[in-house]
Amino acid sequence: MAVQSIDDRRATAVAILRLLFGRDFARTFDIQLWDGTKIEAEEPARFTLLINGPEALRAALLPPDEVSAGRAFVNGLLDCEGDLEAAVGVLHAAFDAFHPRALPALLTLLLRLPKPPSADHAGEARLSGRKHSLERDRAAIGFHYDQPIAFYRSFLDRELVYSCAYFDEHVATLDEAQIAKIDHALRKLRVQAGERLLDIGCGWGALVVRAAERFGARVLGVTLSQRQYEEANRRIQAAGITATARVELRDYRELRREQSFDKIVSIGMFEHVGRSHLPEYFSTAYALLRPGGLFLNHGIAARRSGRRTKTHAGFVERFVFPDGELVPIGEALQIAEHSGFEVRDVENLREHYARTLRCWVANLERNRTAAVEAADERTFRVWRLYMAGSAQGFASGRMGLHQSLLAKPTKSGSVDIPATRRDLYV
Helix, strand or coil: CCCCCCCHHHHHHHHHHHHHHHHHHHCCCECCCCCEECCCCCCCCEEEEECCCHHHHHHHCCCHHHHHHHHHHCCCCEEECHHHHHHHHHHHHHHCCCCCCHHHHHHHHHCCCCCCCCCCCCCCCCCCCCCCCCEEEEEHHHHHHHHHHHHHHHHHHCCEEEECCCCCCCCCCCHHHHHHHHHHHHHHCCCCCEEEEEEEECCCCCHHHHHHHHHCCEEEECCCHHHCCCCHHHHHHHHHCCCCCEEEEEEECCCCCCEEEEEEEEEECHHCCCCHHHHHHHHHHHHEEEEEEEEEEEEEECCCCCCCCCCCCHHHHHCCCCCCCCCCCCHHHHHHCCCCEEEEEECCCHHHHHHHHHHHHHHHHHCCHHHHHCCCCHHHHHHHHHHHHHHHHHHHHCEEEEEEEEEEECCCCCCCCCCCHHHHHH
């Protein structure tokens, strides 16, 4: 095979981009090739797509899936200066609009480019054992959550709340929005002083501490992350609330069924459970909750499409959340009802999550040096892409973030909940 000249490689790369993006080619974004060639946008540019080598597009598009594209970004073959969320949106639109009839032409062009070196798979999840076994779930949680705490401090709020914030009226900062989210959840549960509260997947303990200090609850948090367990208990000790709050390093499935809680909350853990284990998840929560009690389940859901809903796969599965799986909210609630729960309230906060993620991306980009020092450049690139892509997913409606308030009625049908929602907003 003849070796392409520099001009031929450049022309081939531009032809690939024109075929991929169609009418959107260089419309709202600039393109810069490895040799400094720049194609300026027709309209004010929202970002610059950087093609950092003649082999970059072949690496990103062969095989044509999001893992290849994501790996090319993580390895620095592709990059984005400017609005990465907008770049993800343009790429999603291009892939959605791409017609299968154009695939042979695309493959022909890609094979004209130099073959990339063997891909660097460092930092990709390679779990073993039965999916969603206790041992494998511990490994999956450790993969995602056991980064150095200094890395999370580079983009999270002061209390290290790693879930959707709640931008209520008069909330101006991410710190305030995360406290507002915790209070919003605890108010929905109508947590009262002295009540027993279980926090499934408690993270670094922000809700545990808040519920004990401000609401007077007796709180147990559980997590599978060693580093979260250590930090949460450090906070509990520092706050002087060891008599009413504790965090244990254990799976929620290991809790004794004879224990009983007045209220249960699960924020941002639901995505790790897996579709096949949702009956066990809801049944366990139901068994741990006293009759008349409430369970607030806060989790990400896939939007149901005309075809079978896909699992939480691809780039996120490989680089971020191994074994994570999203299901439509209707399916999740149906399983909850089959477990005995009564659905009392559902709220979709996806716009709040898009805004939360934008705050995180801005913080991460602003604190890049600290993030790289705490972890490494590769981790920084993975999380920047993952969070910007997630923001685009919530903003576009491809994903939802639902708080579902579930009740376990007594034999007579009563539940500890007011007749209206008015108390939530007073």
